[in-house]
Amino acid sequence: MAKTSERAQRGGHSGISIEDVAVAAGVSTATVSRALRGLPRVSESTRTKILIAAKDLGYVPSSSAAGLATGKTRTIGVLAPYVDRWFFGKVIDGVERELHSHGYNLSLFNLGGRGGAPRERLFSRAMVQKQIDALVLLATFLNPGEIEELQDIEMPVVSVGGAVPGLSTIGVDDREVSRTAARHLRDLGHRRIAMLHGIGEVQQQFTVPDFRATDFENALREMGIEPEPRWTFRAEFTVEGGVTAARAFAAQSGPKPTAIMCASDEMALGVLFEAQRLGIRVPEELSVVGIDGHEMGAAVGLTTVWQDPAAQGQRATQMLLAALGGDDSAVHSEYAEHRLIARETTAPPAV
């Protein structure tokens, strides 16, 4: 009965509206709306009739119109300082999967960490409000004013991979992660342990796992090892950062540590690479342990404390979705799993 292809409206856009479907199916737009959204109070016969008509016409509902009518956009935002870094890519991937399987869209906002003039702060009510229904914060710092704004407009938010005061957070338990790494080293017999911490980027803009610094130190102290300031390094959370640190490490005179714990696998990899260049043998002369579970680490045999950022993103999204579904207690802080993966870059210290 219905022509398979009924496009070619007079205008520019491909304007097949709910009205067209209603007419074609011989019902009202209200019924079409219900039928298409799977709402009750529609007889099976008319529902099928409508479904067929909609399909025949190639009808696609206008998200703008629906959004205007409902006040919901069915889009959730992800605010990230980077998208081209391991952790962030993984989390975004996890968020995306969960979202699309529920018919939601993902809107990506990049804070633009890297070079160039510091871009105007992207977080603003303008960015957020009336554009998205909920927000995932990726290791991003928000100041009290911004948090208050979010609360004012009652937007569900959860932070992933970086605690933000006043917001629910999904992420590994950094204290335990540090302990896991430290214990592994201690159990192997290490006592002279160096640490490589990450440093924040643009000041105050991002929440950095800076606490891993203190967590590392505390973990050592708990085992009766007093952290040695000379063996405490800081660098960027990147391979380059690790390379730099390894150089500084090697340049030092005096007694050397037998192991180093790095705040991320990328840094650990940098240390590894530069160590090799410098002729420092791993693990014979130096044991190296990272944090993350980066694929590249597996390839080089890096010992690490593994975590699953994609799962964290997914979990955060589930909470947000539940909150949007009316479950007010859905959003809450939660620890994500972590696990030691001992590989080839750690071994007992040479005596």
Add this chain to the structure above:
Amino acid sequence: MAKTSERAQRGGHSGISIEDVAVAAGVSTATVSRALRGLPRVSESTRTKILIAAKDLGYVPSSSAAGLATGKTRTIGVLAPYVDRWFFGKVIDGVERELHSHGYNLSLFNLGGRGGAPRERLFSRAMVQKQIDALVLLATFLNPGEIEELQDIEMPVVSVGGAVPGLSTIGVDDREVSRTAARHLRDLGHRRIAMLHGIGEVQQQFTVPDFRATDFENALREMGIEPEPRWTFRAEFTVEGGVTAARAFAAQSGPKPTAIMCASDEMALGVLFEAQRLGIRVPEELSVVGIDGHEMGAAVGLTTVWQDPAAQGQRATQMLLAALGGDDSAVHSEYAEHRLIARETTAPPAV
């Protein structure tokens, strides 16, 4: 005069509408609309008056309402098979930067390449239509029917990093890239050259730089070197792929090649790592060259043919934006720059 904070409407949402601004400024909504969008035919005095009122009220326009009225969403979509891989992350980053600096939003669609049940094909008119104004295709295959649909609804599209028949593409000139790598090896004196190609993933779903395979071979032939099938390997575009290939390579008996060209840096890194494990010295016994310019490559001294995916994403976005601005000739295929970066993994072959 105006109270700084005038929220606390009665309802649930933070409903400050254009109407409120109009009233506050003592003008009509039409004028507010013009003023706020910087349109002409508004006196400077009233414009400032409106700007102030809007700011005081904390007014944020509803993108849904605007979208409904104009038919434009000011959002462009990015369809990618992965977001957590080097190339893709970089491109998305480039797209995002260009977009937000023009007040556009980025909607991310992930085809979900990896594990699990093959998710329902996400590309559908439903996904695309009425949700975004233009589309960036990331190394993603589209079948003729899908392309036709896009053309029917007149949506500007550009593919990045993978040619799609019938669509404009931004990306490096793969033939030249291959030649660059091959020439470098030849100039060093290599004649026995192995190749590591990438393989596609989910069949027919993604456009993979599979042509690099033939490009590599052609490049060799142009230099009078007949590619040796025994030295032609195929693996996934990942570090693991490179590791696997290196093992296969090492397991072979008979004469060995003196160099290997890899279709990506990640693969090349895998080869490097596994070579080291196997005791194959690079570059003394084996020269390795990759393609991409991956940061990790710099850290290990990998020779590569560099490219800039972020710039490609940015360029694609510029075209799309121009097209949306009415420039019909804006979208077209264009080659992106590439350049040899000779580092430490290539050297003349041992005699």
Add this chain to the structure above:
DNA sequence: GTGAAAGCGCTAACAT
């Protein structure tokens, strides 16, 4: 330069 009014396409009471 500014305003009035008619939609844009959908959803959500409220009727029937």
Add this chain to the structure above:
DNA sequence: ATGTTAGCGCTTTCAC
């Protein structure tokens, strides 16, 4: 079970 009727908040002729 289905239809009627208002809007949702903005843009856009078309008057003035």
